[in-house]
Amino acid sequence: MGIELLGGRILAPYFGSSVHVWGSIITVFMLSLSLGYLFGGRLSLHRPSLQKYGRIFLFAGITLLPLAYFATPILDLVFDNIEDSRYGSLTASMLLFFVPTIILGMISPYSVRLLVTNEAESGHVAGVLYFVSTLGSALGTLATSFYLVLWFEVNTIIFTYCLLLISLGLMAMVVNKMEVKDAQVPLQS
Amino acid sequence: MHKSLYSLKFNVALLLTFSVFIGASFTIQAKVIKEERSLYRNIFVEDKDNVRCLKFSVKRKTSSQSCINKDNPQQLVFNYTKYVMSSLVFNPNPRRVLIIGLGGGTLSNSLLELYPDIEIDNVEIDPAVVRVAKTYFDFKETDKVKSHTKDGRIFIKRAQRNQQRYDLIILDAFNGEYIPEHLLTQEFLEETKSLLTEEGVLVANTFSSSKLYHHESATYHAVFGDFYSIRNEQSSGNRVIIIPNKMPIANEIGDNVEMLTQPLATYNIKLFKVISFMDLKKDVESDYRVLTDQYSPANLL
Secondary structure, three states: OOHHHHHHHHHHHHHHHHHHHHHHHHHHHHHHHHHHHHHHHHOOOOOOOOOHHHHHHHHHHHHHHHHHHHHHHHHHHHHHHOOOOHHHHHHHHHEEEEEEEHHHHHHHHHHHHOOOHHHHHHHHHHHHHHHHHHHHHHHHHHHHHHHHHHHHHHHHHHHHHHHHHHHHHHOOOHHHHOOOOOOOOOOOO | OHHHHHHHHHHHHHHHHHHHHHHHHHOOOOOOEEEEEOOEEEEEEEOOOOEEEEEEOOOOOOOOEEEEOOOOOOOOOOHHHHHHHHHHHHOOOOOOOEEOOOOOHHHHHHHHHHOOEEEEEEOOOOOOHHHHHHOOOOOOOOEEEEEEEEOOOHHHHHHHHHHOOOOEEEEEOOOOOOOHHHOOOOOHHHHOOOOOOEEEEEEEEEOOOOOOHHHHHHHHHHHHHOOOEEEEOOOOOEEEEEEOOOOOOOOHHHHHHHHHHHHHHHHOOOOOHHHEEEEEEEEOOOOOOOOOOOOHHHOOO
């Protein structure tokens, strides 16, 4: 959600901040999250491990990096080729947010798989996970829109998110190496 | 004696009642004659006596965007529009003009009257504002005076790509309620600067209160260096920033003032007085952060 909010900021110089820009961003996020849930669930079928779970975080962090470093050339390219700012903002959102958000979406179902140990408690685990991830989204939205934009540059915030995801991923992999059986679920940002 | 005193009292009382009655019938209540809810805001057109105003959202303070004097449409009502028009002393013959933020179209109309051959691109994000301007404020469109329903930043970016140039650019997109943050940044001002002709002049209607004022000054200074600012110290309200692309020679300005005093008087602009409010801001040193596309929390400041 933090990224989604910053998305509005990133697109504004090229496509304005009108309702269709937010429409594009939300559409792309919802679309890619839905695909992410699907792929995450699929991935969890094949020998799920904390190692792979950590890798999802790592990839999410890495695919977010271009948002900080290559957003301008990508936006320039879209702006030059698409006159209509509705389709321009939709295309730009696709190019910038589609891949990282799919990967972020994979985290939730994979977490369910790692945390559920028996059928009876699966609903409870899923409930707690939804609770944690949605609460995290709420707090991320609040923190980003109220305070982070007041203190930091957009790129600094994105870079911090990337680092956070990458370090969480590495942490999961290290924990896995140490063969600690209790899987910890880090917060989604 | 008694009787005459009584009658005097009676007469005075009668006179008072009468004058109160007359007074009441003359203080006409403001009347909303048009109300429209657009994608961006609530728009009102309000008539009070002979002044008609375009207002946005009356929830908080009433914020008039543009007013006209119905009996004498040439007379400019707002001080800031007079300040904007006074910027003509830096380039008295603009051929191509860009106005970001239409309001009632007052500036566009006045410029067209002064220079019948002028080309004006009015950019307004809200189609409802354009409609209201045409219907209630007599905003005139011709082959050369156009309105574009677009975001100002997008229009300027496209114009930059198409290598358009303007002799006068007026930024008037801030209504005091919500600030379009992407129209306040260093990058935006640089894009705008690139559209100015060699003798071009940039005029911006900006805020004079709150912390934003200082951030804004810092940002303008970062892009343009020194700039002129007009602000009536006695009345709070807007500050108009004027930036000639080429700093003019004092002599020339003197001639232009002389030449423009008469024509601008028609618009209720006392040019000498406005010039006396004008102040050259040199080397604005400030600890305030420059607003950029990366950092633009204008609405939070």
